[in-house]
Amino acid sequence: MKTVSNCVEDILITQPYLEEALSRNIINFSALAIELTEPISKMLKKDVKPGAIMMALRRYNPPTTLTNSVKMKKVMQNLGDITVRSNLTDFTVKNSDTIIDNHAKILDRINQEPKLFYTFTRGIHESNLIVSSSLDAFVKECLGNETFLASQSGLSAICVNLPEDNSKIAGLYYHFFKRLAWEGIVLYEVISTTNEFTILVEDEFVDKAFAAIKKVKA
Template identity: 45%
Template sequence: MKTVSSVVEDYIKSKPFLLTSLAQGIINLTSLARIMMPEIEAQIGKDLKQGAVVMALKRLSEELDFKINHKINKVLRNIGEITVRSSLNDYTFVVSDTILENKTRLLDEIKQRPDVFYTSSRGVNEANLVISDSVANLVEKHFKDEKLSHKLENLSSITVKLPIENITVPGVYYFIFQRLAWEGIVLNEVISTTNEFTIIVDDEYVDKAFKVIKDLKSV
């Protein structure tokens, strides 16, 4: 049997921006309850008093304040080095039997060049390569027989060092990417390791994205 609390929680969790605003205490609970009432009553199957929804929202907001704000803020305050690289290209190739071999050849040519930014990943159907524009000729050389499905130029990367606690606190990436979305920043790629993540953005967004991430340390 559905309860008012469970239905209210499901409603809020289905709306990410509303979820964080509720946790931050910047929403009028009475007004929100009034908007939610028709949907909540439809799911419960009976008429409800608005006060019951308000109380469910109040309990949820107190719980979220601890889960989202206190734990995540502790991680964000300890964000480490933020590194920016520019003049990058982003290539997406269709996966083939030769793609790994060609990546190996490319890596062999750039392994003695610390100035070159390089990262790659492979999915089920696509292989991705983000690399400095200065070696675009090498990509063309080694991947000339591969099927290029997408290419983006004039990109920048922002690499963020996270504290080790990030792997035990849920919602860290959600919180970061939500802030970037609020500022209208489009992410072309997201690359992560255990305690580090890199976002790839158009050059026009890099200054704004850097500021958003830097400001997270003082939330």
């Protein structure tokens, strides 16, 4: 049988900003309990008093990864270099039987100019290619028989080198997304390899995004 505490936990899990505010004791428990009275009453299909909700809020223990734990602080301080690359274009095309062969032509060109920026991601239904804008015409020529779903120029990539054990650290990416969201930065794409985390933003956001990520590292 579902309890008030279960409902409180369900709501907080879906609202990590609220959950963090509770863990830092910077939120009014009484006001939040009143705010949650109606949704929790609907979840339990019976009237619930704010007092019971407030008690559940005070007893709630957020995951340690959302608090400023010593381990997480150490990880953030050990983040590697932050690299910015500008003048990028993002192409999204529908997957087809010919896309791999056409993509191979682009790879041949990239091998001749290793300083160019390049990433390729193949999804279930579409593929995404991000390259230096100097290759725009060449990419369009190589993918001329493909179905383009989107194309966006004027983009910049911010790449962060992560600690080698980052895949074992819960909540690591949350800290990046939280800071970027608080700063009102719209992410165009997110790219991740084992030890690198890259965000793609429109040029107008790059300075603000770089500063936000630097704050995460500080």
